[in-house]
Amino acid sequence: MNIDTFSKLQKEGLISDEEMQRVTHAENNRLFSLHWEIKSALYLGVLLLSGGLGILVYKNIDTIGHQVILLFIALLCIGSYAYCFRHRAPFSREKTESPNAFYDYALLLGSLTFVTFIGYLQFQYTVFGTAYGLATFIPMVVLFATAYYFDHLGILSMAVTNLAAWAGIAITPFQILSQNDFGNENLIYIGVALGIGLVALAELSEKRNFKKHFAFTYRNFGVHIFFIAAIAGMCIFEKWYGLFFLLLAAGAYLTWHRAFRDRSFYFVLLAVLYGYAGVSILLGRTVFNHLADDIYSGFLYMIFSTVGVILFLINLNKKIKQQ
């Protein structure tokens, strides 16, 4: 806080002497926060440690032997979980504060090593035989359980991406477009279903008041995968694209409605952008395909419609603020 600004405000009579004193006191006793520095160091540390250990193990597999490696991974996993069990806050349906940042990353390390452990078992000893689904299913269940029991959003995100991987889709932010073959019709059905399911989970956790703060993560993944799958459906299906448009329109409407109730700019924006993309694709497939000067009219349509959306968003922003 800037003391000069506040002394000016005091002269104008806008803040009382007592408030001015509090501001000066707070400013003079302000501490320098190392929060982000330490958190980044922890995160980088866990990343490097798990990565480095992984490669070390891989390179020395002949000399160490599988049992020793498995034992080591298991010990690391158990150790991390033990630390978390000792320091955890009692389970609650609400959000629980983690005791310290180290706890969060110990939990992360524990979950990661567990996932590696299961994967290793399957790879080396094919414990689950040919039921490959099981090898993703078990980590997913454990990740969900960990996320709920210890209340960790990062692990919840990992669990959700594992759920999607189990269903056959990659939904991490950078892979959602690059790793998926949306030309595959099956994938589109799965994407739509998964999206609806995740949003339903978000609704459930809010309705039942069970880990309410998880709703954002579920809804975020769900909304994106649903819309992307629906848009892919509009592009690919020759006959049924109208149906996918209706689906997308319904989804956009519901997201919009819901976002207004929560006053969430983010989901309003998503509803508008995906809805607009859907309308544009529909118009492209029905109208612009059959026009003579299609390039010019297409360009003009894009320019004017996008300007329209921009003005719409600006007005909307004011509307939500005023509410």
Place this chain on the structure above:
Amino acid sequence: MIAWSSVTLDNLDIQNEADKAHRQGCISPETQEAIRKAHPVDLYTPNLVIRIGLFLLTCIVIAFTSGFFLLLALGSDTATGFRVAVILASLLCIGVLEFAISQKKPYRSGINEALLWSAVGLFCCGIFIENYDLSENAWALTVLILTALGTLRYADMVSSAVAYLAFLLLVFWQVIKIPYGTAVMPFLLMGISLAVYLASSRLVKRRALRHYSDCLTVLRVLSLITLYMAGNYFVVRETNSMLLMPEAPTDIPAGWLFWALTVIIPPLYIYLGVRKKDAVLLRTGVILVAMIVFTIRHYHSVMPLETAMAIGGLVLTGGAWALIRYLHTPKNGFTYAPSDEAGMADQLKVESLIIAQTFPPTARPADTHPNFGGGSGGGGGASGDF
């Protein structure tokens, strides 16, 4: 000079200060409201989410508009037609930006950035396209002038960063021509960086330049980085061998000096940052430590990568753990508690997304070939290699 009225920007600053004071519980909500009433702000500044959305949409509009212009210019075969079309589009961007500011007063709205950056980019395109005999000097000078104007008028942080880099490039191309230029270069660039750092650190406190304080902070960070990079062994050596390609020297004169600079400067930044409680120095120093590691590893294989990774990870995790314990109660004015600035990052749960991104599960393989992990994620990078 600046596009918005100075009073409004001052009021914006006052409101932000009042919000901070309110968050810390220093002033009552009524006081905050009274301050807001007395110092109204009529700028349009949406929150970060809408800002990104507006930025993307504006970029789409600009792309299609310039595309439309180019379509119209398609008839003429010469490059002049293209050039005129692109420069017209650039001028149109500036025109729209000025018009928007005079009407709706957008300020850091996403629209501003998109229009300004596109205007500069398109203008440069118009000048450089098919223009092969333009010298590097003219090139850097054009960028410098355009971005400097953009910085002065719109106080845009990216413009100021680009302007600074263009300026350094301009110096680089002048000095390279004089005899012994390459030998003097590192020290000259370091000197300039230091001067810019000291100047911007002074100027950022000036009241007359208060609307440009963000730009000056950007300059402080960048000049610290260029100060380090100009003396970094890797940068100096690679630049030298690039410039003197035919001789391909294996080593540079006074190599020990650059090694010393490489290793000493980041800890020095951190030390000064801790002493002065200066976040810019501290964070820049921490980031540049990575550059030390990179430089050393590039020339000397101290240990295999995986051992370095594991040990580095252990040191980082252990160090952070020790720091958290040490700062359990605040010491020497440092604390582990998060600062009072409410961040958008928390609201969007960015951290959880980063975790999900860096430990991705590989999608389940088709049920024919068993793969390690069979779609289980994690082991952070390990699973992919098996």
